[in-house]
Amino acid sequence: TQITYLSLNNTLRMHSRAARGGATAASGAGAAANPASIKERLLGWCQQATQGYKYVNVTNFSSSWADGMAFCALVHHYLPNSINYDALNPKDRRRNFEIAFKAAEDNGCAPLLDVNDMIEMGDKPDWKCVFTYIQSLYKHFVMMPQAIAARAAATQAGNH
Template identity: 50%
Template sequence: MRGETSSSNSKKSRRFSFQASSAAAAPPAAAPNAKNVKQMLLDWCRAKTEPYEGVDIQNFSSSWKDGIAFCALVHRFFPDAFEYSILNPNKPKENFQLAFSTAERLAGCPPLLDADDLVRMNEPDWKCVYTYIQEFYRCLVEKGLVKTKKRP
């Protein structure tokens, strides 16, 4: 039993020192970089949905709560997939389902979000929306529908 305690303490020490050294080794620019990527993706969403009536993307949460922003973003790349002008912001579940099923069918974007879950929330969790938009963007890049800048 004594050996177990010693071993347990040893594991805790190693874990603590690993965590401490990992934090110390992280480059100071890591956090701002993530913030820049998030802002760039938000700006991209704004630019792509700008011509769409009823869409005002200010964040990755409340701006997406009625599903219209998702539909506008998907419609921008697949304009023949559905009639955007007939969407109703008072029917968020239908909007979410339309956007996600179209993105899955035409862009190969996996359905990471569930319409029922989003409707139950007062406003969507920004991390969930952000993750979905990142994946949608990645799928569009893979399909050649979005061009990315070459890195040096």
């Protein structure tokens, strides 16, 4: 929905600025919430979170996710105890998807992708399906903790 879309855009903008040490990008704080900028920022978040992971090079929301390794890396980045990343094999796509999706779901993420669907899509998963799931992971791992922290700070400030 539009509210979620704008909230995601604002959070991605803040996350991008924080990653650059607080500098404002050319798109700036007044950047319009358009699909291209949200897609680019979400891709940047994925790249940052999966940087340095073996077998992972996120360049898009389709083929970069086809073997399940990027999903595992992204989930492992936020939930390092839920996945033994070093034991994964990029050729075992089904197992990688199962591990990543189960770890995410066990930690409260919505199960928006199906292992069998990802296997059937082969080397070029539908980018819209992947994007929607990644958006959900972003909301779960980044936006929700920020909202919880803000509520806790407001509650604490109100108690003083």
